[in-house]
Amino acid sequence: MQLGMVGLGRMGGNMARRLLRGGHQVVGWDRAPAAARALEAAGGSAAATLEALVAALAPPRAVWLMVPAGAATEEATLALRGLLSPGDAVVDGGNTFFKDDVRRARLLAERGIRHLDAGTSGGVFGLERGYCLMVGGDRDAFERLEPALRTLAPGRAAAPPTAARAAGGTAEEGYLHCGPHGAGHFVKMVHNGIEYGLMQAYAEGFEVLRGAAQEGLAAEHRYALDLREIAELWRRGSVVTSWLLDLTAAALAQDPGLEGFTGAVDDSGEGRWTVEAAVEEAIPAPVLSAALFARFRSRQAGTFGEKLLSAMRRQFGGHAEAKPGGGAP
Amino acid sequence: MQLGMVGLGRMGGNMARRLLRGGHQVVGWDRAPAAARALEAAGGSAAATLEALVAALAPPRAVWLMVPAGAATEEATLALRGLLSPGDAVVDGGNTFFKDDVRRARLLAERGIRHLDAGTSGGVFGLERGYCLMVGGDRDAFERLEPALRTLAPGRAAAPPTAARAAGGTAEEGYLHCGPHGAGHFVKMVHNGIEYGLMQAYAEGFEVLRGAAQEGLAAEHRYALDLREIAELWRRGSVVTSWLLDLTAAALAQDPGLEGFTGAVDDSGEGRWTVEAAVEEAIPAPVLSAALFARFRSRQAGTFGEKLLSAMRRQFGGHAEAKPGGGAP
Amino acid sequence: MQLGMVGLGRMGGNMARRLLRGGHQVVGWDRAPAAARALEAAGGSAAATLEALVAALAPPRAVWLMVPAGAATEEATLALRGLLSPGDAVVDGGNTFFKDDVRRARLLAERGIRHLDAGTSGGVFGLERGYCLMVGGDRDAFERLEPALRTLAPGRAAAPPTAARAAGGTAEEGYLHCGPHGAGHFVKMVHNGIEYGLMQAYAEGFEVLRGAAQEGLAAEHRYALDLREIAELWRRGSVVTSWLLDLTAAALAQDPGLEGFTGAVDDSGEGRWTVEAAVEEAIPAPVLSAALFARFRSRQAGTFGEKLLSAMRRQFGGHAEAKPGGGAP
């Protein structure tokens, strides 16, 4: 089928390529000329403007947005609201807050334009591995887009069948209509929240393994463990096998001491919104929040709160501060 | 090679079977006659007593203990200390505390007997999938046992090669000599600590997904999500793919509302010891500890601490208690 | 001075009484006739309607709202917007979300009406102990209201002077203009967030003390501690002395086993908003969030997340569930 792709960066560019390989037609647009040229080299056509992109598509059109959540997505959606026709569809493939989907879908619906929110997981590996697509919004648009979704998704063969599961449904292909407007991004949001938790679990575990070599521990219980080999080991037959563990093994194979990193870890909105959703639902989420807070802390040095702890200790006990890097008695 | 197997339950019985299939000889012993009969049916030989098991093995012997950590392992180790000869080896395949390994290895070494601590992951799937083996202790014994370890382990084909990794080493087979006495169980302990964290991350995430259908949320942001389909979906192409997610999908396929469960979740020593190791190493482990505490809490109803919160609220605000299951304003 | 009080419940009624004792005039209104009668008995006058309350006050008027945050406060504010005159002031003494203050202050400002958000701490003890008042909003209105604020507040004598502090400022009286609209409720919100954290710290500590009597612990390290006496003990000279500890001691004196409580603990908005504010500010708040989550959990039995943990454990290990109340090996 024919698809417009707005945003041809790391994600959008690769998705366009995967669609082209799957026999679809892609008309792309990106502010960066190099990205447009790359699309043409891959067999797509590049439009000079958003208007030209719309003009190049035959109705009912489908325009996939792969631009940063927030202002860029808002702007593109509003522009398309003015350019598209009733029956056309906008697909937001970014990491949009699900309440924004609901609002934008309403704005588009006023013009008879469909909206899909398509949470997209896969990262730089998606081109080869396929993208996991969590979709919410207008079901007729979802059904019309299924040929493209099926191409983007990893396909049934990407995982062995699940025991006791009655075969069938698109989830087995790697894409799913999750519910009404916002449902796709809601599911993607929680996906990322879980991702933070999983990552933090490995991070803490490997740090405990590494810490076993610490001076100060009794010699007979001190271990200089080879984390690279342990990550590799766990990839086979253990309970903790996962794709993130595969990546951990790869990262440790490249740089066993992770000396190329400072440890300042960014977070994107989904981790925050997942904690907020948990709070709104009155659901305890100690692991998901701890994982988020670890990232907040990782970007700071000597927080005000920690200084206050030191200040209180000096007040009541006359205690000097610890030395950074120092241990405890 | 020839191996003695003490304990022929769910783990030991299956491991014996996998060894037999791999062409090894297994002499087994278990208090339960049915387990002994099952071993014979699978082609092994069953000894009537531990003494008989030792007598049936040719030196240098290797006896694998697959009995509960704690008293049962202690007792079996001390008995073998009296029965084995210099050069023989005891392999503790259970979930023993690593400091106990160090102590027992010393006791055995006094008689010239080798000790290996072999953290074993794989559960009921191990028979077919293979066991991930994290081994510590006497390296000569490890090397002598490699034929058996290689059979028990999943083998290289169980996972694709790791990018940027120089090929080689037994970790790629699924077994590894991790270090001196206790190192194997230390690595297994942290493995299980991570496992708790991963499980809790999924548990919280799925609970947030389910909570999105809650009354009280604004209708336009309320979603009745199909968790079974979402678990299946995430198995393909997403960042959170893992073996635990495969099991989650299977569990939800069998019982989508998990109505067969009360939610009282046991914990075994490893999760606790991992938190203690983190504390001993002065390493923050918020996720691993939160996962452990969630299990502690799951087995209680109305803890004393929570009653104290209610009591304080009544004191300062005259507040009545919430209704169980009730929400908040 | 003269003040209107809307809402004469536990908080509003006592505040009116304290104002009357301080020589102020109070015109009150409440839907409940009994509350109105009680005000009259205490020397105030009760209006039959909100309109009558406004009519009974001389301009520039000050009307203090002491009604539940949310719909009731919104409704009263909008009604007063229609009834009051330029130069009059509305004081919101409830636990309003600070962003609502900003919005409502703007609505009132359109009519020249002032708005103060007055976070009020003190609970049922406030009548005698005084109320801690955290105020945001129009400074001219704050200054006009200071006579009333000073009466409501505990006063300088309520705490010994702070070392190294240059004397002066209203904080020493127990009331403070914290900043522009919303600042008072923002400070109150964080106050309550801290309160949750403090309460949970005591709750956990007392639970650990109580748990020391547990069967299963080694006899020589098992202690049947008298929590009532320990709470009393800590009130003198220890680092953990606090008003909440005083209340804990009182609660334990009344009911040492807290058998009158189920442990289902409510939460109000401030605890949630504090966590959300921390997330918005990218500030790690592990304690404040853990305290909130403990309350969420306290109102549930066997959460879905916990059932999922059990389901995973059955999948990979064939493990049966724990018995509620049961421990672990």
Next chain:
Amino acid sequence: MQLGMVGLGRMGGNMARRLLRGGHQVVGWDRAPAAARALEAAGGSAAATLEALVAALAPPRAVWLMVPAGAATEEATLALRGLLSPGDAVVDGGNTFFKDDVRRARLLAERGIRHLDAGTSGGVFGLERGYCLMVGGDRDAFERLEPALRTLAPGRAAAPPTAARAAGGTAEEGYLHCGPHGAGHFVKMVHNGIEYGLMQAYAEGFEVLRGAAQEGLAAEHRYALDLREIAELWRRGSVVTSWLLDLTAAALAQDPGLEGFTGAVDDSGEGRWTVEAAVEEAIPAPVLSAALFARFRSRQAGTFGEKLLSAMRRQFGGHAEAKPGGGAP
């Protein structure tokens, strides 16, 4: 009464002074000659050696140890075991691990020597404010020592009576026999665990208050709050009044930006042991553990675990690391 004091540092020296002021006789010993001179100046007598100290006391003797927990206390206890006579008593006033008390009490009992473990709270303020004393061990020795304990403790007047409490008991004086050997230090351990939790609750709350001035927040919800005034304000009439809040107000009065601190916060054994005790008792302690972990983290820069998070993010998303101090999109 007559008392030996071993260790005349910040704690021991002040305690000796308070005992002397109370009319007791103190014979002290310290390795540091200056500390010995200070004791003499305060009216005590200083022994040149531990042997001389013992010789200077009339049986039945009482020797109070106020030396660091661990090796110093072990050494002093063993030395006194050789020097004291049946009926004499050793009081360990340090922060000893309660299981060490049990062991040491047994060693002393072999010689007929009594042992008390006296958890001591009060810090540098204890001299004037009195010490809160949590005592375990031989009850006859406790009773014999009560005159000294009563002098050291703050006394009944230090806090108002507790409502609904039947008057009586030494807890109202500020000292208590908590139970058998180790019970005093167990209670002190949990006291310190709670202390960590309380401190962290304030630390997080004040950091959220400070963070409200952050750029990036909407101007209408951004507040430049005066933390010094807010700490002072909360000291009167609020739910969060406490001694730690008094100290916070003092610290902020001295240094409002806490610029004299780096924020590297030490921890001592009790916080760790409390978490371990909670784990041993299977009691969830999310707040107490989070408070401990915050201290661990405060002493590090860029932990290995955080580097691993960065490494995974680069693997799956090609993400660059955050800038330290940087926020998130």
